[in-house]
Amino acid sequence: MTDLCVVLVVQAAVSVPWVLPRDPGLEPASPTAYLLTTLTVLPLLWRRRAPVRVLLAVVAAQGLYGLAVDGPGQTLPYTGLVALYSVAAHAPSPSRQLCGALTLAVVFPSVAFNTGEARELVFSLMVFTAAYGFGRFTDTRQAYTRAVEDRARQLEVTRRIEAEQAAARERARIAREMHDILSHAVSLMIVQAEAGPVAVRTAPERAEAAFDAISETGRDAMVQLRRMLGVLREEGQGPGAPRSPQPALDGLPALVERVRSSGLAVTHTVTGPERPLPRDTDSAVFRIVQEALTNTVKHAAATEAAVLLAYGESSLTVSVTDDGVGMGTDTHSGHGLIGIRERAAAHGGGARTGPGPDGRGFRVDVTLPLAPVTSSLEVGS
Incomplete structure (x- = not known):
């Protein structure tokens, strides 16, 4: 046309x-x-x-x-x-x-x-040279336009891929959170429910405590789930909106107490120069301990477990050990252990799992890098 x-x-x-x-x-x-x-x-x-x-x-x-x-x-x-x-x-x-x-x-x-005439010669040379020059300018401009459009298409493809990857990471993060909340709560409730009928016949006061523990665990799970669902509804409402429910280490004693109420004797020890952690790291440590204790309750048939947080100058080691039957030879299976490794890797650390001391029970060791400190303080609880 x-x-x-x-x-x-x-x-x-x-x-x-x-x-x-x-x-x-x-x-x-x-x-x-x-x-x-x-x-x-x-x-x-x-x-x-x-x-x-x-x-x-x-x-x-x-x-x-x-x-x-x-x-x-x-x-x-x-x-x-x-x-x-x-x-x-x-x-x-x-x-x-x-x-x-x-x-x-x-x-x-x-x-x-x-x-x-020379005048006609000069004029002709000028107009033909100008026509050639305008043609070259048009070609250059079109090539530049094509390059810009190609770049824009590539950026759009890259943006779409990054958005899909971010969505996949977000789904994995939410799946880990949901798994940790539900798995921990349901495991404790099952243990308490199984012990309840026996306690009713032999020690009614223990049965009442078991049912109280079931109720408390269920309410706590519902609170965390409601908080997470509220965050999902608020997603995208601005940069100030929270992205996830953030449990912290100050909730670790309550977590240990809930697990104790299931009949598992749990000790909680902190060594080294204890100090505040970044919010994400703080939450990750809580979830790692929660998942390790959940695995112990569900699979280990253990009577005792020990939680140790060892602060070093540039790292934090989280150890959860039990005296149960272990988790078999394939210690790399299970969503819980996978979630622990993923959390450790996401914060630049690593996780090791295997038999406990003297080959008995099961042990989870997670090391997370921290900013170095010069002071030292040992706290035990």
Whole structure:
């Protein structure tokens, strides 16, 4: 459509001499001359698809016009300028440069054949050079536009991939949180519920404590779940919105006490220069201890467990040990242990699992990097 419009505009321009009156001393403009003029314009329809051949066709048609008829001249060589512009804008480099040089070379005999004046020569060289320059400018601008559009598409693809990866990480994070909350609560409730009927017959006061523990554990799980669901509803409401329920180490004594109420004797010890931790690390340590104790309650058939937080100068070691039957030879299985390893790796640390001291029970050791300190303080509880 664009090329057709160009042809119509050029045809209108070259038709002007046939519209305006000619000098009475000259022969009238003939239909043959007008037909040959139109013949020089028609090749411009294919100027984008075959610019070099269009330029050669235009030059040949103009030469035929000059030799065959005595028609009116043109103020500007419109068809030649458009053809040269098209070559500069659309032809490959070797062909483009060769056609540009040949076109400028043709200007000299053409001017000599017409008026031979230096003024016409300079003018012709200027307009053809300008046409070639505008063609090169158009090609450069289009190449730049294509590069910008390609870059924008690549950035959009990259943004989409990053968004999908972020969504996958968020789903994994939520899955870990849900697993930790529900697994811990349900495990304790099952243990207490199984012990309840026995306690009712033998020690009613223990049965009442067991049912109280079930109720407390259930309420705590519901609070944490409601908090998490509230965060999910608030997601995207602004940079200040909380991203997750954040349990912290100050809740560790209550966690240990709840596990004790299930019948497992749990000790909690802290050594080294205890200090505040980053919020995410603080929450991760709580969840690691929670999951390790949940595994002990569910799988170990243990009677005792020990939680140790050992603060070093540049790291924190979290150890949870029990005296149960262990977890078999495949200690890398289970969503709980996988979640522990994922949490440790997310904070730049590592996790080891295996038999406890002297090959008895099971042990989870997690090391997390911390900022180094110079003071030391030992706290035991």
